[in-house]
Amino acid sequence: MTARKFDITEQVLKSMKPANARFGVVMSALVRHLHDFVREVELEEAELMAAIEFLTKAGQICTAKRQEFVLLSDTLGVSILVDAINNRLPESATQQTVLGPYYWKGAPELPMGSDLARGVIGEPCFYSGTMLTLDDGPIEGAVLDIWSGDGEGNYDMQLGSDEMRARGRLATGPDGKYWFRSIKPFYYPVPTDGPVGSMLAAMGRHPNRPRHIHFIVSASGYKSIVTHLFPSDGPYLDSDVVFGVKQGLIVDFKRHEPGMAPTGEQVDVPFWTCEYDFRLVRGEQRAA
Structure with missing residues (x-):
């Protein structure tokens, strides 16, 4: 027998x-869709309590360095959908993607050419490129806020460190122009020791992100972007657990034998280079 609609939805909306x-507008739509979902699946009382317990555990595991709700949003595809709705950029602009749960505000301001990953495990990588307008003019004073995990896929905050590393x-x-030294990023699983990890397992999904390095790029008069660069030779590019891979952000990293790096320094182990030009949109520009 089909569950009666009652009039509870209208009562909530009228209240x-x-x-x-x-x-x-947002809460009215949320109530309508949430009630429709409950009716569609004929949600059982035990399932409602399981959902409440899931959200409770997600809140309890959150800290200043871990955001389980961001991870939940990312793994359900909500973050990338909100990004797509709010960032309709011209085709030639650098694409935006998810922020992810490991952003740590307040990274140190460093001179151009610095080694961001000094003492961090991983294969050396030299990054370079130019901050450009859509008509290929250089952008002075553009700021790159950069972070990544180490060569084993671990972020500093996961290792319990109070010191920022690879940022x-x-x-x-x-x-x-910009240039800096870091490491070639590694692929890694998102945290699976919390409720989101249990959800992924129950859904039959793997928890892995492909290799990537994060950027927030900003400049006065231009739209700031949150983005990644993905090495083209890594796994999971077609099955990123947070759905963050975009074709324009996949880059060919080039491997070099030990020798002279682009900075002029001698490197005693094999190293990589990554060249990528960021193109920013002026504040008023949007996709047609």
Whole structure:
């Protein structure tokens, strides 16, 4: 027998008198869709309690360095969907993707050319490129906020360190060029010791992200972007657990034998180079 609709949905909607119009729009739609979901699956009381316990555990595991709700949003594809809706950029602009749960605000401001990953496990990699407008003009004073895991896929905060590692902020000069040393990023699983990990296992999904290095790129008068660069030779590019891979962000990293690096320094082990030009959109520009 089909469950009666009752009039509870309309009662909830009529009870709302929000002072903020946008809040009213969002909450009204949430109530309608949530109630429709409950009716569609005929949610059982035990399932409702399991959902409440899941959300409770997600809140309890969150800390200043771990955001389980961001991970939940990412793994359900919500983060990348919100990104797509809010960042309709011209085709030639650098694409945006998810922030991820490991961003740590306040990375050190470093001179251009710095080694961000000094003392960090991993294969050396030299990154370079230019910050450009859509018509290929250089952008002076653009800031790259950079972070990645180590060569085993572990971020500093996962290792219990209070010291930021493989992170830094660099600003471009008049020619818009940037360069720095770090490591070639490694693939890794998202945390699976919390409720999101249990959810992924129950869904029959793997927890892995492909190799990537993170950037927040900003410049006065331009739209800031949150993005990654993905080495083209790594696994999981077609099955990223957070659905963050975009074709324009996949880059061929080049391997070099020990010798002279692009910075002029001697490197005694094999190393990699990555060249990529970021193209930013002026504040008023949007996709047609």
